Amino acid sequence: MKGTYALLIEVKKNIDIRIGKLGRFKISKGNYIYVGSGKNNLEKRIERHLRKEKRKFWHIDYLLGAPGVKVKNFWVKEREEECLLARKIASSKMFKIPVPGFGSSDCKCKAHLFLILKEGGEEEILRQSNFLKNPWKTTTSKEENHN
DSSP states (O other), rough: OOEEEEEEEEOSOOOEEEGGEEEEEEEEEEEEEEEEEEEEEEHHHHHHHHHOOOOOEEEEEEHHHSSSSSEEEEEESSSSHHHHEEEHTTSTTTOOOSSSTTTTTSSSSSSSSEESSSSHHHHHOOOOOOEESSTTTSSSGGGOOOO
């Protein structure tokens, strides 16, 4: 299956992190939403994000590999709407862009990572956009994801 996904990410403490070629950034404690896509086998892409041990390739790999960071949940849609969703989130007052350019080096979006300012805002916007929450019932609390 190909399509778009959104990850709900918990950052348990403030962190200072190097994100590939983007540089060094301070990421505040809180919940974040990350928007991505999978051209082939969306389920495998999400399973990769749930693992701590992996080669760092995408911006999100650097964040998810940091101590105290874990994926709490995810949503999917069997359509390629990555940038459409990212623009919708970026224009909402329920979210803030913490790292300009994060996850969007191959498009014109401001970013694909957003700090959630209003609790539940991610549920609202994803439901309105017809995303399905954890349709494969994949566990997001794998032992390797606890820090």
